[in-house]
Structure formats: structure tokens, C-alpha cells
Amino acid sequence: MSRRSGILEFAVLGLLREAPMHGYELRKRLNTSLGIFRAFSYGTLYPCLKTLVANGWLIEEPGNAPEDALAASLAGRRAKIVYRLTAEGKEHFEELLSHTGPDSWEDEHFAARFAFFGQTEREVRMRVLEGRRSRLEERLEKMRASLARTRERLDDYTLELQRHGMESVEREVRWLNELIESERAGRDQRSSSESTAQQDNTPGATGGLPRHKGAESSGGTPPDDSTPPDPSDDPAK
Amino acid sequence: MSRRSGILEFAVLGLLREAPMHGYELRKRLNTSLGIFRAFSYGTLYPCLKTLVANGWLIEEPGNAPEDALAASLAGRRAKIVYRLTAEGKEHFEELLSHTGPDSWEDEHFAARFAFFGQTEREVRMRVLEGRRSRLEERLEKMRASLARTRERLDDYTLELQRHGMESVEREVRWLNELIESERAGRDQRSSSESTAQQDNTPGATGGLPRHKGAESSGGTPPDDSTPPDPSDDPAK
DNA sequence: ACTAGCATGTAACCAGTTACATGATTAA
């Protein structure tokens, strides 16, 4: 289960970059807003936050609500802890953002990267999208090969399963094509207006994504599992 | 990572039901023919085979190739071990085949179930397909809800990710609809001819799947990860 | 003779979950 925690680190840094938050909220955002990755438990999240603090990338602050600050000053009160990104943390995150190793094209990793495309340079976005695409194309190649090899030995259902799997991958490739296409178009179109973006906390202009009709569906890789009914989340029983 | 080993057990039993095999081959089939689940390492497979043997569901036999049998009879020769399903093993597998708990609609579990639909009773197939569908519909509901809640706070890329994710799920629902549809059609059409099936080792008639043009793509849930470059598979380095 | 792939195994390790402990706050 290689380096899934790396994804957590990345996502935490990314979310905190937008605004300071406490652990609990962080976790919610991790499942919902970026509902991509299958949820991490608190048993993973809190220790992770600890190490990020130890690295100097975050600092713990008492909750900012006035009553909290007050209450926290009193005897052994357990206060909410708000995590804020430090300058080094921000720097580190930017560093991570600009990296584009083969890892970045792997399913969950890719989803995490994509989720922060809003703060990613256009050329990095391109590299990630293209990397992902060729990763999927390799995959397709393997699938096709293995299918060709075994086709006749397989029963209809197995075949159908295979078919549907390949189709899913092909579909993601088409999606990536569209995205790459519109990234390219974006570069041509608005090569000048670049500096006008960057308002709010969303650096790196969003430059026209392919327009889809309604506000319907979609997400990188279909979640491994919809929010596994995490017991820490659901203290019932 | 609940009960992934249960999937292994199930798949091993299912594969051995078709024909006896040794561990190495078993693993290959697990990744390729049923390329659905992300591969298990030998470190998982062999111990699993051991427990299946201990349960009396499998027996170990010396490789059936004549030279093997000969060689094995000689001093401390390490022979290939071929695993064969016992009567109890077969019974147990049939038992598993007929179970349809909520587990069966989970991603990897479902894929495993589907891969053995060829040996599954039609009504069980229906239950599994329908269960899976409603599982996905729940998922969609949650996604839609969370999207509605957070829509305005999200940037274009996050939104696009969400959209694509939902679309993937919707697509799988449509796929299930087709399958359910054709299962139903199959029942009506050929309600009499049932007994003619059951030749070979493939019980439970295959009754017309939806016909797809070429021999293109497809598979349950897009694999978590294409065969992680398992070092035990690839002793290079 | 050598490499690559076939084949079986295991012990050490590790990431991440489970289950638990604790307590505050808010709504019924």
C-alpha cells in the first residue's frame, strides 16, 4: 500500500493552504469536498498532523473562536486545535505541487493532484494529465493483450467484466483528452490575461475547462469505497 | 481493509473448481483472466492455500506431469504442488456462491462475484446485480447531496473531478441496468431449456448478455491499480 | 554457462484500521 500517507500529507497541506482548520473538519473535507480518496481514519490523520507539525510545516493554534481562547486559558481544558500552514509548509507544498514523478499518475495520487489543480501551474497540470493518460494507455495495452491471449477460454460473464473494465479506462482517457485539449486552448486564448487571476486564495488561473451541460456527475477514479462507515465517525455502537 | 482475503478464498475456490492448478498459475489467473482485483502477493496466496487445505477444502497433490511424479518420489525433491478442490470444498464454494449479503455489492467483492456468474444461479445473479445497483445509487445520492452542499465553495477543477466521478458511477448503473434487463429477458425467453445447459464444468446457463459490438473493453470497478509491479512476480532486482 | 522465468515458501515489517477513552457542545 505504497505511500498512501503521502497523499494524506499532500491533501492536508493543500487544504490548510486555503484556510486553517482543525482535524475533525479536515477529515470531513477529505471525504466530501474532495470525496475522491477513500477516507482516512483519525488514527491516521492525527498522527499525520503531528508529524507535519514536527516538520515545521504546520503550527497548532488554539481555536480562534473567542470563547475557545478564553476557555483554553483555564485549567486543563482540552481546546480545539486549529492547524495553520507555516511559511515553510507553504513552500513545501508548492514544492510538492511542482513535482511530477510517475507516482502522480497513479489512481489515488492523480485524484489528489487533480483536486489541487486550482493552485497548480499550467505546465505542471499538462504534465500530470499527459502522464496519467499514458499510464492509462499502458494499462489498456496490457488489458487488450491479456484479453487477446485468453479470450476463447473465458465465459461470457468474465468477458463482459473485462469489456466493461476496459471501457471504463477508455472513457477516462477520453476525459483526459478533453481536459488536455482545453488546457491547450486555454494557453492560446488567454496567454496575456494571466495576471488577472489570483484573487481570493486561488492562484493559478483556472482557464476554461470543457463545459459540461448540467451540474452532473464525475471524479477521477471511482472511489475505492464510498466512505467506509468509519466507526470513529459514527460512534453509534 | 475488511475481508479482502475472503475475496481471495472465494476466487481461489472458484478457479480450482474449473480445474486443479498450482499456486503460481493460480496467481496469474487471479491478475489476468480475472484482472479485476488488484493482485495478491505470494505472501498472501500461499498462506491462504494452506488454510484452505487445513479446512479440508483443497488437497495438495504432486504435479500431474509424469516426470514430476517420478522426480517427487526421489529424495527431498521439491515438487510442484497442484491444488485440487475436494467435495467439501466444492460444497463450500457453492454455499458461498449462493450467499448474497451486502458485502457482495462492494467494489472488489462484486467484481469477484461477477467473475463467477457463470456458475451462479440466475436468481442469485439478479440479487447481486440489483444489490450492487442500489449500493451505487446510494453512493450517487450522497455524492449529489455533498455536491449540492458545497458546490459554490469549490473551484472548477474540484467540481470537474466530482462531476467525472459521478458520471462514472452513473455509467456503471446503466451497465447494471442492461445486465439486469438481459437477465430478465433470458428468464422469459428460455424458461424451459434450462436443463440443457450444465455441460462441461459450467453450470448455471449463461443466458444472453447484452450484445456489444466489437470485442472491446470492460470490467466491474476500474482496478484499484493495474497489477502493482509485484517484486515477487518480477525478480529483476 | 547463464539468464529468465517457473515455483514455493517465510519472517519481518508497516500502514492503516479498530476499538477504546475522554470530554465539549448543541438540539430534542
Add this chain to the structure above:
DNA sequence: TTAATCATGTAACTGGTTACATGCTAGT
């Protein structure tokens, strides 16, 4: 006052991988 949800933590466990050890067999 109770239940639910917010909120933070940790120790124990465990599923599964990694890395290693061993040796056969076929092709070059």
C-alpha cells in the same frame, strides 16, 4: 437529561506487502 455530533487522541491489532531464501527448468 439525553442523544447526537463535534472533537481529540492512542494502543493494539491485522491484513498484506517486502524482501529474502531456495531450487527447478527452458531457452540462448
